[in-house]
Amino acid sequence: MTQLVKGEIIAVGTELLLGQIVNSNAQWVSQELANRGVGVFYHTVVGDNLNRLQSQFKESAERSDLVIITGGLGPTDDDLTREAAAKVMGKEIVQDDEALASIESYYARNNQQMTPNNKRQARIIEGGVLLSNRVGMAPGFAVQDGDTLWVFLPGVPREMKAILQDDGFKYIEKHFSINQTIKSRMLRFIGIGESQLEHDLKDLIDGQTNPTIAPLASAGEVGLRLTARADDEQVAVSLIEKAEREIKERVGEYFYGTDDDSIQSKVMELLKENNLSISAAESLTGGRFVDNIVSFEGASSICKGGIVAYSNEAKENVLDIPSLVLEEYGAVSEACALSMAVNITEKLRSDIGISFTGVAGPTASEGKEVGTVYIGIYVDDNQPIVKCFHFNGDRDMIRHRSVKKGFELLYYLLKS
Amino acid sequence: MTQLVKGEIIAVGTELLLGQIVNSNAQWVSQELANRGVGVFYHTVVGDNLNRLQSQFKESAERSDLVIITGGLGPTDDDLTREAAAKVMGKEIVQDDEALASIESYYARNNQQMTPNNKRQARIIEGGVLLSNRVGMAPGFAVQDGDTLWVFLPGVPREMKAILQDDGFKYIEKHFSINQTIKSRMLRFIGIGESQLEHDLKDLIDGQTNPTIAPLASAGEVGLRLTARADDEQVAVSLIEKAEREIKERVGEYFYGTDDDSIQSKVMELLKENNLSISAAESLTGGRFVDNIVSFEGASSICKGGIVAYSNEAKENVLDIPSLVLEEYGAVSEACALSMAVNITEKLRSDIGISFTGVAGPTASEGKEVGTVYIGIYVDDNQPIVKCFHFNGDRDMIRHRSVKKGFELLYYLLKS
Numbered sequence: 001m002t003q004l005v006k007g008e009i010i011a012v013g014t015e016l017l018l019g020q021i022v023n024s025n026a027q028w029v030s031q032e033l034a035n036r037g038v039g040v041f042y043h044t045v046v047g048d049n050l051n052r053l054q055s056q057f058k059e060s061a062e063r064s065d066l067v068i069i070t071g072g073l074g075p076t077d078d079d080l081t082r083e084a085a086a087k088v089m090g091k092e093i094v095q096d097d098e099a100l101a102s103i104e105s106y107y108a109r110n111n112q113q114m115t116p117n118n119k120r121q122a123r124i125i126e127g128g129v130l131l132s133n134r135v136g137m138a139p140g141f142a143v144q145d146g147d148t149l150w151v152f153l154p155g156v157p158r159e160m161k162a163i164l165q166d167d168g169f170k171y172i173e174k175h176f177s178i179n180q181t182i183k184s185r186m187l188r189f190i191g192i193g194e195s196q197l198e199h200d201l202k203d204l205i206d207g208q209t210n211p212t213i214a215p216l217a218s219a220g221e222v223g224l225r226l227t228a229r230a231d232d233e234q235v236a237v238s239l240i241e242k243a244e245r246e247i248k249e250r251v252g253e254y255f256y257g258t259d260d261d262s263i264q265s266k267v268m269e270l271l272k273e274n275n276l277s278i279s280a281a282e283s284l285t286g287g288r289f290v291d292n293i294v295s296f297e298g299a300s301s302i303c304k305g306g307i308v309a310y311s312n313e314a315k316e317n318v319l320d321i322p323s324l325v326l327e328e329y330g331a332v333s334e335a336c337a338l339s340m341a342v343n344i345t346e347k348l349r350s351d352i353g354i355s356f357t358g359v360a361g362p363t364a365s366e367g368k369e370v371g372t373v374y375i376g377i378y379v380d381d382n383q384p385i386v387k388c389f390h391f392n393g394d395r396d397m398i399r400h401r402s403v404k405k406g407f408e409l410l411y412y413l414l415k416s
Numbered sequence: 417m418t419q420l421v422k423g424e425i426i427a428v429g430t431e432l433l434l435g436q437i438v439n440s441n442a443q444w445v446s447q448e449l450a451n452r453g454v455g456v457f458y459h460t461v462v463g464d465n466l467n468r469l470q471s472q473f474k475e476s477a478e479r480s481d482l483v484i485i486t487g488g489l490g491p492t493d494d495d496l497t498r499e500a501a502a503k504v505m506g507k508e509i510v511q512d513d514e515a516l517a518s519i520e521s522y523y524a525r526n527n528q529q530m531t532p533n534n535k536r537q538a539r540i541i542e543g544g545v546l547l548s549n550r551v552g553m554a555p556g557f558a559v560q561d562g563d564t565l566w567v568f569l570p571g572v573p574r575e576m577k578a579i580l581q582d583d584g585f586k587y588i589e590k591h592f593s594i595n596q597t598i599k600s601r602m603l604r605f606i607g608i609g610e611s612q613l614e615h616d617l618k619d620l621i622d623g624q625t626n627p628t629i630a631p632l633a634s635a636g637e638v639g640l641r642l643t644a645r646a647d648d649e650q651v652a653v654s655l656i657e658k659a660e661r662e663i664k665e666r667v668g669e670y671f672y673g674t675d676d677d678s679i680q681s682k683v684m685e686l687l688k689e690n691n692l693s694i695s696a697a698e699s700l701t702g703g704r705f706v707d708n709i710v711s712f713e714g715a716s717s718i719c720k721g722g723i724v725a726y727s728n729e730a731k732e733n734v735l736d737i738p739s740l741v742l743e744e745y746g747a748v749s750e751a752c753a754l755s756m757a758v759n760i761t762e763k764l765r766s767d768i769g770i771s772f773t774g775v776a777g778p779t780a781s782e783g784k785e786v787g788t789v790y791i792g793i794y795v796d797d798n799q800p801i802v803k804c805f806h807f808n809g810d811r812d813m814i815r816h817r818s819v820k821k822g823f824e825l826l827y828y829l830l831k832s
Contacts, residue, residue, distance in 0.1 A: 016459065308696075
């Protein structure tokens with residue numbers, strides 16, 4: 001087992017020090033480094049100030065093997081990360097042709113005019129290695145100086161993450177020939193509450209040390225993060241698998257996936273496997289269910305589309321909901337959800353139709369209290385089903401939970 | 417104008433360094449200090465390690481007038497904040513009777529058994545002043561040492577906030593006889609890139625010190641954060657307003673709002689003001705445009721709904737797009753976007769119809785490259801308009817930018 005790599009993360013940006021944004025980059029990078037057996041000993045946030053940046057970098061160079069810096073690489077004059085680091089290292093800043101080319105092609109692709117100061121982002125510290133940026137304009141770069149490896153990244157989270165995931169982490173692992181692994185796996189559960197899950201697993205959660213078992217709740221579902229340490233990857237994995245078996249023996253019925261799985265992605269898989277198409281009639285969810293589906297690549301083979309019948313007018317004119325239903329039972333009713341599910345299935349000629357109607361708030365409607373939601377599902381020939389739910393939270397949370405519950409219902413329906 | 421108080425925030429806790437939680441405490445405290453005219457120059461996260469804590473505290477004592485520390489005050493042996501700080505100050509740790517009393521009463525109130533180690537939390541650094549904790553067990557405390565004021569707070573956000581709001585901020589303001597305010601305003605622009613904006617305002621951004629002007633980019637728009645310092649709030653506000661006028665003289669055409677405004681909220685306002693209803697025909701955006709609208713309270717008075725015609729089948733059967741258009745020009749074409757916009761307006765009987773069709777990727781379609789997007793807008797009687805765009809980024813970013821661009825087009829249309 002190699003000696004533990006001592007790492008730290010520095011975020012550069014006045015907006016962080018003013019509290020305009022939270023340093024979520026440090027959290028994400030810390031998790032990723034922990035999974036690779038790198039110890040993170042400091043997070044620091046410094047403003048775009050040459051002197052303060054230099055004194056921080058000096059100190060970091062003395063205490064850390066790996067320094068990851070996010071932010072301060074932009075095109076404007078108040079982006080000083082490069083300048084400060086180069087001074088501390090006693091190295092030159094050089095223009096990198098490959099970096100410039102990728103910036104120019106970015107502008108070409110976007111038919112935008114490149115302004116002179118964008119060239120600034122093609123400047124790296126001499127001896128630096130480019131880390132390509134798939135999703136943004138300017139690449140990151142890594143520089144070895146003395147005993148310290150410096151990794152420079154943009155502050156925009158999605159660019160920072162993409163660069164590390166594509167090139168950055170590989171480079172870091174290779175550089176430090178990391179062979180001690182921390183393996184981590186997230187087990188995902190739906191249909192069971194966090195406290196119930198913790199209650200059912202209390203002895204395991206308290207007793208386990210390798211892997212550790214950490215419950216994590218998020219709107220509408222629960223996760224368990226298993227984290228195992230070992231010199232050998234296989235050992236770490238088998239430790240996790242053993243714990244996973246014990247957990248599933250108790251609460252397996254609520255388990256739906258791991259890690260990057262989402263209840264949405266599992267439903268997409270099941271639809272693909274069974275070669276089923278889907279469409280949705282949405283009222284309070286306002287198109288968010290279909291948006292969730294379309295966000296997946298290859299959605300076109302599964303999703304016909306949907307109708308957002310937010311107004312009763314649209315429910316009647318576009319979805320052909322009988323005015324009788326709206327007058328007798330109202331738009332927020334089992335009858336309306338049922339009719340919406342059946343009609344969307346037929347109109348879009350899909351195998352499955354799902355409907356959402358309810359009260360997102362802030363005020364009650366049709367005498368139904370805020371959070372009342374009807375979800376209908378129609379799988380052709382079968383009897384359509386409609387379920388009524390009462391969700392807590394604000395308007396956005398109620399709409400979010402409605403969509404999530406829709407996927408949960410579809411998941412259990414398609415599995416059986 | 418009093419001299420600026422130099423402050424910094426130190427969070428103590430291994431869970432932060434492991435990325436299990438994000439340092440939201442630092443964000444909140446930073447906002448509160450900024451509003452009180454205290455400059456925050458560093459955020460630091462350190463683990464529960466005596467040596468690292470001491471070296472961090474030594475450095476903070478040298479550079480800051482005010483050091484706010486959150487976490488590491490708990491009852492267990494690995495809570496070392498007190499010990500490290502006392503060593504650095506060369507002061508004793510003493511048991512505080514008032515603190516002990518409040519801890520005991522906390523247990524009494526909650527009918528819980530107080531364990532011996534809870535007494536540890538009644539220990540403060542000699543000369544320290546208690547800061548009462550309304551919502552939790554252990555109070556915080558403040559200690560003056562040399563030129564530095566140290567404020568020790570629990571890491572639990574609601575306890576930390578309550579202590580500062582009740583006693584902490586008052587104590588800090590009194591200690592530094594603060595009578596200065598920092599006022600901050602975000603100016604929001606759309607339709608201009610960050611570097612173009614910075615290029616047009618370079619002399620202002622470089623020359624300005626009060627207020628400072630900081631560009632901030634986010635997907636599809638740019639912000640300028642103006643931050644002014646003054647002894648008097650009115651002076652700070654007028655400084656900001658003066659700078660705002662100068663900025664608008666140059667790039668006012670791209671300005672759409674301030675602070676909490678979003679291009680979506682501005683479009684909602686304009687639709688309400690003009691008493692106009694809207695509907696959308698969405699292909700690649702998959703319902704996300706309407707979802708954006710419905711996320712606003714009172715959307716029902718504005719949004720009729722929409723049709724997500726993701727498949728060509730749906731475009732033909734539900735949106736009545738002529739098969740000729742799809743065969744001759746394809747789904748990703750000006751003709752299709754135009755026909756989608758007109759048909760949705762008529763079907764949903766709305767005043768305005770907007771359409772989105774394009775290639776979200778990952779692969780090209782109909783010979784159109786990834787990122788090609790047509791947006792159509794039809795305001796009845798007027799000639800429908802269709803514009804073609806090329807967006808960069810992954811599938812999600814292309815869909816996000818399409819929706820944002822749709823709101824941008826509507827904003828300028830409704831303003832004129």
